[in-house]
Amino acid sequence: MKYSLLVGSVLAMMVSGSAWANADLAKAKNCMACHAVDNKVVGPAFKDVAKKYASDKTAEAKLVQKVLKGGSGVWGAVAMPPNAQVSDAEAKTLVKWVLSLK
Numbered sequence: 182m183k184y185s186l187l188v189g190s191v192l193a194m195m196v197s198g199s200a201w202a203n204a205d206l207a208k209a210k211n212c213m214a215c216h217a218v219d220n221k222v223v224g225p226a227f228k229d230v231a232k233k234y235a236s237d238k239t240a241e242a243k244l245v246q247k248v249l250k251g252g253s254g255v256w257g258a259v260a261m262p263p264n265a266q267v268s269d270a271e272a273k274t275l276v277k278w279v280l281s282l283k
Contacts, residue, residue: 203278210267212275218282225256231282241276248272 207213207227215223225233234240246252249272253260267275 203274206271207275207278210264210271210275215261223259224261227279228282231280234280240280241273244276244279245269245272248275 204218207216216225216227218227220226221229230244234244237243247261248264248267249269251261251263264272
């Protein structure tokens, strides 16, 4: 019983740690200058993005490209600029994190 609780606690910490790590990556890459997790800033809230794309099987690939190259028109007139400081791997990590938010 104690072993199961210990394993469960460690797994929970690992999962929450990766969530924090991805939030830290979003801050480090300036995503939080225009976005927040729960509310619209300049761009949409990350939770709203996750909700909008929840049933879209192609969302991850589309959003990775949007992070890297920028885009406009999906969330209004304000354009999202390209993010040259974000690598392909970082973009994929960020998008997976955003899509996992509930």
